[in-house]
Amino acid sequence: MTDDNKKRTASFLEKLRQKATTQQHYGGGVPEEEAKMDIRDCPNCGAGRAYHKGLTSCAYCGFAFMNITLTDGIHIRKENNS
Amino acid sequence: MFDFFKKKYSNPELLAELQSRQQRWFVFLDRLEARMEELTDAGIPELQQVFKEDTDPYKRSHYHMLLGLMGQFNNMRDKANEVKEENIISFIYSAEAALPPVTSPAGSEYYRYVHDFRMACLDRYHLFDDRLNEALEALRHAAGEQDLESAYQQELAAFEKIKDQFTCKQCGGNITIPKMFFIDTYIPCPFCQSQNTFSPSTAARMVLHNARELAEQRTAELRRAYESSRPQDPVLYKKYLRAMFDEWNRIVPDMAGENEKFYQRLLEEYTFNHYK
Structure with missing residues (x-):
């Protein structure tokens, strides 16, 4: 390998590396997050959501948490519809 | 009546052209291979470094760099294909069209020259192609396996x-x-x-993302046993696949139902157009 070729290759790789490391990732970065617990109360009446009353609407005032019908998934089952 | 006194066909220009084209083709591929070697030798340490420094859990910077390098190699393959079509294959057709019939002694002799030229050029191309695939494999595996x-x-x-x-x-x-x-x-x-x-x-979410790869790492022995069997043994493939999916399900038990469907599909794809 001649010196010229070596320099050309090194410069190409340097540019490629620069571009690869500074390029914005599709979908953005992945922030490092710890495990956490959260809850969503009814924004209409403030009641909590109870599992046995279903997940789609508030058991007290009927507020719709989601406008879809749940189907069987990994952890959610169709029985979880209110 | 038997063309005893007809002048014998001779085409020294064609012979010279065959030789010269073959030499130029060999030199061209030699140069591409030299460039390929340069890029592989210099690129592998760079890839390893980027992989090590990449903090993204999906190692996307490393992946971008790998794709950039692979693009260079694929361009070389495209260039070689282009030159092969334009300067080797087209030339063979035009040279054969101008030859006397293959059934005549002279025609037969010159067809053999062209055939030898074709085989030498294509064999050299296949060698180049094999080397290019090896280089691509080396780049893909440069970073090694994650623990x-x-x-x-x-x-x-x-x-x-x-x-x-x-x-x-x-x-x-x-x-x-x-x-x-x-x-x-x-x-x-x-x-x-x-x-x-x-x-x-x-980090827990990444377990789901990496579960298959981890299962593959755990069953790498079985995969290697299948891959190195000659002819490739379907029984060994099934053994490897079952073990890999069992490991996968052990890591993420919630996905066992979905994984089982995937397992059945892989088995069907493997046996499709083969034997069961």
Whole structure:
């Protein structure tokens, strides 16, 4: 390998590396997050959501948490519809 | 009547052209291979470095760099194909069209020259193609394997530590996470039955992402045994595949149902147009 070729290759790789490391990732970065617990109360009446009353609407005032019908998934089952 | 006195066909220009084209083709591929070697030798340490420094859990910077390098190699293949079509294959057709019939002695002799030229050029191309594929493989495996097993064990240990540390956001009662979750999951409070949402950590989510690769690492011996069998043994393939999916399901039991469908599909694809 001649010196010229070596320099050309090194410069190409340097540019490629620069571009690869500074390029914005599709979908953005992945922030490092710890495990956490959260809850969503009814924004209409403030009641909590109870599992046995279903997940789609508030058991007290009927507020719709989601406008879809749940189907069987990994952890959610169709029985979880209110 | 038998063309005894007809002048014998001779075409020294064609012979010279065949030789010269063959030499130029060989030199061209030699140069491409030299460039390929340069890029592989210099690129592999760079790839390893980028992989090591890449903090993204999906190693996307490394992947971008790998794709950039592979693009260079694929351009070389395209260039070689282009030159082969334009200067070798087209030339062979035009040279053969101008030759006397293959059934005549002279025609037969010159067809043999052209045939030898074709075989020499194509053999050289196949050698180039093999080397290019080897170089691509070397780039793909340059970074080596991630140690997914210890990352997984760390996550298991981390889960054991945190599983009793959560409280219900509604009533403050203690909630124990019953098993390791890899995606957001509803957990009912045992006291007030409120629906809490448990969000696993980024590292726990990565277990789901890396589960298949980890299962592949655990069953690498079986895969190698199948890959090195000649002819490739379908029984060994099934053994490897079953073991890999069993490991996969052990890592993420919630996905066992989905994985089983995938397993059946892979088996069908393997046996499609083959034998069962």
